[in-house]
Amino acid sequence: xxxxxxxxxxxxxxxxxxxxxxxxxxxxxxxxxxxxxxxxxxxxxxxxxxxxxxxxxxxxxxxxxxxxxxxxxxxxxxxxxxxxxxxxxxxxxxxxxxxxxxxxxxxxxxxxxxxxxxxxxxxxxxxxxxxxxxxxxxxxxxxxxxxxxxxxxxxxxxxxxxxxxxxxxxxxxxxxxxxxxxxxxxxxxxxxxxxxxxxxxxxxxxxxxxxxxxxxxxxxxxxxxxxxxxxxxxxxxxxxxxxxxxxxxxxxxxxxxxxxxxxxxxxxxxxxxxxxxxxxxxxxxxxxxxxxxxxxxxxxxxxxxxxxxxxxxxxxxxxxxxxxxxxxxxxxxxxx
Numbered sequence: 001x002x003x004x005x006x007x008x009x010x011x012x013x014x015x016x017x018x019x020x021x022x023x024x025x026x027x028x029x030x031x032x033x034x035x036x037x038x039x040x041x042x043x044x045x046x047x048x049x050x051x052x053x054x055x056x057x058x059x060x061x062x063x064x065x066x067x068x069x070x071x072x073x074x075x076x077x078x079x080x081x082x083x084x085x086x087x088x089x090x091x092x093x094x095x096x097x098x099x100x101x102x103x104x105x106x107x108x109x110x111x112x113x114x115x116x117x118x119x120x121x122x123x124x125x126x127x128x129x130x131x132x133x134x135x136x137x138x139x140x141x142x143x144x145x146x147x148x149x150x151x152x153x154x155x156x157x158x159x160x161x162x163x164x165x166x167x168x169x170x171x172x173x174x175x176x177x178x179x180x181x182x183x184x185x186x187x188x189x190x191x192x193x194x195x196x197x198x199x200x201x202x203x204x205x206x207x208x209x210x211x212x213x214x215x216x217x218x219x220x221x222x223x224x225x226x227x228x229x230x231x232x233x234x235x236x237x238x239x240x241x242x243x244x245x246x247x248x249x250x251x252x253x254x255x256x257x258x259x260x261x262x263x264x265x266x267x268x269x270x271x272x273x274x275x276x277x278x279x280x281x282x283x284x285x286x287x288x289x290x291x292x293x294x295x296x297x298x299x300x301x302x303x304x305x306x307x308x309x310x311x312x313x314x315x316x317x318x319x320x321x322x323x324x325x326x327x328x329x330x331x332x333x334x335x336x
Contacts, residue, residue, distance in 0.1 A: 001062040001130040002192050004276055004308045005232045005255045013301065013309040014062035015333045016132070017326070019316035020055040021067045024323065027054050038083035039075065042068045048117040053124060058323070059330045063130040064121060066186070068114050070136025070197055073178055074145050076110035077102045093148035093156075096164060099171045107178050108185055115189045122190030132234075133191030135182050137198035138175035138216040145171070153203050161212060176216050180223035183231075187224075193232040195257070196220065201247075202239025209243050217251045225252075234278060238315065245270050260314025264303035276308035281329075283313050289325040297332045 001014035022028055031051050035041035042048060052067040071089050075081040078101065080092040094102075108115075122131050139157075147156040161168040183194050201213050217235060224231045236257030237247050248256045248271060258267055258279035267277060281300060285293040300311065311333045317326075 001310060002232060004310050005130075005193050005234060007254070007274060007276060007308055009306070009308045012334060013304070013311045014130075015311040015330060016061050016063040016065065016130075017055070017317050017329075018065075018313050020059075020061065020065065021051045022317060023319035024317060024321040024326075025054055025058070038069070039072075039081065042072060043113040045113050045116040045120055048114070049120040049124065052117070052121050056125075056129065059326055060334060061129075061330065063132050064125055065132040065195075066114070066118055066121065066134060066191070068117075068134070070134075070141055070199070071144060072111060072114060073107070073135060073141055073175065073182065076107040077104065077174065077178065079145060088150055089144060091144055091148045094145045094171075096167050099167050099174075102171075102174050104174060104178050104181075108181055111182060111185070115185050118186050118189035118191055122192075130192045131190060133183065133186035133189075133194040134197060135179050135194070137196045137201075137213070137220070137237075138172050138179065139204075139212045140198050140200045141175055142168075142171055143200050154200055158203065158208070161208070172212070172216050176219045176223070179220050180227075183220070183224050184227045187228045187231060193234060193254075194224075195234040195236055196253070198235065198237040198240075200239070201237040201243070202241070206243065209240070210246075213237060213240070213243075214247055214250050217247070217253075221252045236278070248272070248275055255308070255310065257312070258314060262314070264300065268303055268307070273307055276310065277304055278310040278312050280312070280314035283315055283318050283321070286313065286325050286329060287318060287321050289322065289328065293325065293329065294332060297329065301333070301336075 004010055004014055028051050031047055035044055035047050048067045052064050056064055071081050083089050143154045143157040146160050221233050232254050234255045235251055235253035238259045240247050255276035255278055258277055260280050260282040285296050
């Protein structure tokens with residue numbers, strides 16, 4: 001997979017699955033119960049290593065992705081973060097005073113258990129398997145910090161950025177610099193490649209997309225590469241739509257993740273032919289399986305057969321996914 005990220009086309013695309021360590025696996029649910037809370041699991045190096053490796057024991061996947069969460073960064077910066085069953089992440093919304101109170105001073109110390117997990121995973125992982133580290137992109141993380149939870153339209157964060165541009169810029173600066181430190185530390189700990197999750201790239205006009213998505217991601221990538229030259233980085237700007245090409249060209253990502261709403265012909269015709277792409281099966285097709293999944297898997301493979309391609313979903317796997325369907329997906333990708 002690493003070779004594909006770096007631009008080498010494979011006759012058989014490598015495959016990994018976003019959220020591949022998760023609630024669809026009974027062994028994950030058992031381990032999660034042992035850990036207690038979700039963040040307790042993220043900060044337990046032994047258990048985080050275990051759940052990271054679980055899907056590779058079941059399936060012939062080409063990469064492991066660190067088990068953690070994008071919201072460990074605001075947690076490390078001092079914002080109150082918790083996860084409620086059935087509700088997901090809940091944060092104490094940050095305001096103007098809260099932004100100025102954020103502290104990067106001990107962020108990496110707070111994240112040390114996550115970095116220990118990276119080292120443990122790389123040690124336990126077969127040499128031919130790629131280890132993916134990650135963080136949330138600043139705009140996506142900021143939407144949670146400002147709103148306090150997930151939002152379908154990011155209204156609170158979008159309004160804050162327009163009404164308080166100076167304070168918003170300070171927040172983005174903190175997130176950019178903390179993300180650089182965190183990703184560099186993941187590479188040092190043993191990650192082979194990292195992914196930037198811009199999960200809420202949608203709902204922005206093109207001017208806001210430039211300043212709130214492209215520029216912070218560009219700064220992170222440049223900052224990481226000043227310290228880790230040629231660091232392999234995947235960008236996943238979910239919902240970028242017509243901004244995909246600009247995002248790829250201006251940020252400098254090695255590979256571009258495509259969400260499942262991105263038309264195959266649009267992506268292939270619009271993006272540079274030598275740009276590796278990743279994706280983009282609809283997770284619901286994996287739930288349903290059968291012809292609804294299999295026909296689309298073939299279409300995706302054929303659409304990107306002439307360029308470097310990493311097979312993946314176009315968003316995270318969902319808890320309702322049957323294990324047998326994942327087995328069939330990997331078989332289709334590997335053997336046709």
